[in-house]
Amino acid sequence: MNFYGVFLKQEKVKKLLSFTIKENNVIRALKLPQEIFLPLLFSVHYGGDWSLKKNSKKLMSIKEKLTKYDENRKVGCTLELIYLFVNPVLVSEEGKIYRMEKCSNNNERKLVERPYKLTINGEYILKATLDPKKMKIFLKRLEGPINFLGPCAYGASHEIEHLNHDSIKGVPFYDFEYILEE
Numbered sequence: 742m743n744f745y746g747v748f749l750k751q752e753k754v755k756k757l758l759s760f761t762i763k764e765n766n767v768i769r770a771l772k773l774p775q776e777i778f779l780p781l782l783f784s785v786h787y788g789g790d791w792s793l794k795k796n797s798k799k800l801m802s803i804k805e806k807l808t809k810y811d812e813n814r815k816v817g818c819t820l821e822l823i824y825l826f827v828n829p830v831l832v833s834e835e836g837k838i839y840r841m842e843k844c845s846n847n848n849e850r851k852l853v854e855r856p857y858k859l860t861i862n863g864e865y866i867l868k869a870t871l872d873p874k875k876m877k878i879f880l881k882r883l884e885g886p887i888n889f890l891g892p893c894a895y896g897a898s899h900e901i902e903h904l905n906h907d908s909i910k911g912v913p914f915y916d917f918e919y920i921l922e923e
C-alpha cells in the first residue's frame with residue numbers, strides 16, 4: 742500500500758469511529774439496553790431484515806423501501822424505513838403467497854408460503870427512516886400495531902419464523918421440474 746492508500750485507510754477508520762460514537766450516543770439517549778437495537782443497526786449497516794434472541798428477548802428489524810421520484814426534475818431517492826420490534830407478536834395475517842426465498846443461514850432457495858398482509862405489534866417499536874438524499878437517519882418511537890404488505894409482510898413472516906422455530910421450512914429448488922416449451 743502506498744502513502745496515499747495508508748492515508749485513505751486512516752481517514753476511513755476515523756470516520757467509522759466518529760459514526761460509531763454518534764450512534765452509541767443516540768442509542769444511549771433512548772434509555773434502553775443497548776442490545777435491543779442490534780437488528781436495527783445491522784439493517785442500517787448491512788441492509789436487509791434481521792432477527793435475534795438476546796437475554797430472553799425476541800428482536801427483529803424489518804426494512805421497507807419507498808422510492809420517491811420527481812417526474813419533472815427526473816430525480817428521486819429510495820427511503821429506507823426500518824422497523825425495530827421488541828418481542829414481536831403476530832396480530833393477524835391474510836392471504837397465501839407461494840414464493841422462493843433464500844436465507845443467509847442456508848444458500849439453497851426454498852419454496853415457502855407467506856401472508857400477503859400481516860399486522861404485528863411489539864412491546865417496543867422504533868422506526869428509523871434512512872434518507873439517502875439528506876444523509877440522515879431519523880429515529881421515532883411508534884405505537885403498534887404496524888401493518889405490512891407484500892415484500893415487507895414476507896420479510897416479517899420470515900423473521901418471525903426464525904424467532905419461533907429457528908430454521909425456515911420450505912421445499913428446495915431441486916424438487917422443481919424444468920419444462921421445455923414448444
Ligand SMILES: [Zn+2]
Pocket residue numbers: 843844845846899903909
Ligand atoms: Zn433467514
